[in-house]
Amino acid sequence: MDLNLDILRAARSLAAHSADRQGxxxxxIANADTPGYRARDLIPFSETYEAGGPDTFAMKSTRMGHVQSEPSLHNSETTTITAFGAESPNGNTVSLEDQMMRGVEVRQNHDLAMSVYRKTLDILRISIGT
Incomplete structure (x- = not known):
């Protein structure tokens, strides 16, 4: 029996993307008062997943041999974001309200991934009779 289920791979990728995005x-938020700091965010999971699926995500490293683990399940490429009216006179573009809303979205995505993972495992357990 082949248990290489795409739904589990997608749920794992969404959870990993959520963890990176939370970071x-x-x-x-830590740089909310840093002059000139530009707020960043990850590329949305839907765009990353549609671009090639979880098998094509690659971990980024600063130099050859730096990362010695298996390839990552997610793409940690960031983009610069600016919420409407968030830029302060010192050039900082972090809006704490916007970041808190993004944090809530991340939590919902992580909860979704864990629910899909849990329910899929429940279905597998029922199908094998345990």
Whole structure:
């Protein structure tokens, strides 16, 4: 029996993307008072997944041999974002309200991934009779 289920791979990729995105949001919040700091965010999961699926995601490294693990399930490429009216006189583009909303969205995506993963495993357990 082949248990290489695409739905589990997609759920795992969404959870990993959510974790990376939460880290970027935390960096934005930590630099909310840094002059000239530009708010960043990850490319949306839907665009990353449609571009090639979870098998094509590659971990980025700063130099050859730096990363010694298996290829990553997610793409950690960031883009610069600016919420409407968020730019301050010192050039900072972080809006705490916008970052909090993005944090809520990340939490919902992570919860969705975990729910799909949990329900898929429940269905597999029922199908094998345990």
């Amino acid at each position: 970027v949001i935390a960096e934005n």
